[in-house]
Amino acid sequence: MTLKAFVTIMRPANALFGSLTVVVGVLTSRWFALSLGYVRWPLEQLWLVLLLAGLTYFCIAAAGNTVNDIYDLAIDRVNRPNRPLPSGKMTPRQAKAWVAVLIVLGLFFAYLTIPLSAIGIWTLLIVGLFGAVGLLYAAKGKVMGLLGNLAVAISFAFGLFYGALITFVVLPPVIWAYFLTAASVLQGREVIKGIQDVKGDALRNVQTIARKYGVRTAAGVGAAFNAVGIAGYVLPWFANWIGWNWTGCLYALLLLPGSALVAASAALVLRNPAKNAGRASLCDKLGAFTGLLNFVLGAIPI
Numbered sequence: 001m002t003l004k005a006f007v008t009i010m011r012p013a014n015a016l017f018g019s020l021t022v023v024v025g026v027l028t029s030r031w032f033a034l035s036l037g038y039v040r041w042p043l044e045q046l047w048l049v050l051l052l053a054g055l056t057y058f059c060i061a062a063a064g065n066t067v068n069d070i071y072d073l074a075i076d077r078v079n080r081p082n083r084p085l086p087s088g089k090m091t092p093r094q095a096k097a098w099v100a101v102l103i104v105l106g107l108f109f110a111y112l113t114i115p116l117s118a119i120g121i122w123t124l125l126i127v128g129l130f131g132a133v134g135l136l137y138a139a140k141g142k143v144m145g146l147l148g149n150l151a152v153a154i155s156f157a158f159g160l161f162y163g164a165l166i167t168f169v170v171l172p173p174v175i176w177a178y179f180l181t182a183a184s185v186l187q188g189r190e191v192i193k194g195i196q197d198v199k200g201d202a203l204r205n206v207q208t209i210a211r212k213y214g215v216r217t218a219a220g221v222g223a224a225f226n227a228v229g230i231a232g233y234v235l236p237w238f239a240n241w242i243g244w245n246w247t248g249c250l251y252a253l254l255l256l257p258g259s260a261l262v263a264a265s266a267a268l269v270l271r272n273p274a275k276n277a278g279r280a281s282l283c284d285k286l287g288a289f290t291g292l293l294n295f296v297l298g299a300i301p302i
Helices: 003-008 012-035 043-071 073-079 092-116 122-144 146-167 173-196 198-204 209-213 215-241 249-271 273-298
Strands: none
Touching (some): 012 043, 012 173, 043 073, 043 122, 092 122, 122 146, 173 198, 173 215, 173 249, 209 215, 215 273, 249 273
């Protein structure tokens, strides 16, 4: 057992990446509230909300990642033998205890957010539901293939709604476009990752599209979800263009590179699914990160 194993099993980069969705939700909803004449928190309280909400998401997501490794131990012995559990750097019992600690921490940070939240005690209840979905996916969802992938995509994009709701009880219309973008790109990436993991997934009979219908079909489905993600990404810009003013004027800055990365993922996987799945998955990840940064830019009131 090493401290590094406790950090690695959380997939901290992914959990931190997902925490950005909460930041986007808070800033976007605050921008929307300000446009309607409502002032949500002075600047010092805004930073506190961002910190608490981000830590909440990070801990719950990290717990879900850890549970996923517990259930995927046999698969990871084939696909990712250097992960903490298959390498023996951490025992399943230690991992389960770590999950409990992370969930308690996540709920604690959510509890601290309640006095500042627009939805009060519902803050804690929503976080509890998010945590339950993550645990359910790890236990049952992954073997369900496409539906399981959808649970991952929705869980990742959950932060958008959480951040928006604790800020203002009325959801900004643009949040739905952001959700469509994030969920679709992540769904596409999950389908493409299934192409990479065909051999290991057979050990747990994971019903990915790649295993059930072949890598070529999986490539087509992944590319289709990417296309939907790009459409959702362009939608806020189009709304601004016709005068709906969904976002600030900075939203367009990263629109082209973000779209290009997701489009490149689709092109790569369609060209050669087995060979290019890894690079396509990386392009989706970079595209999603670029998109989140653009969402933040769009919430800056200029």
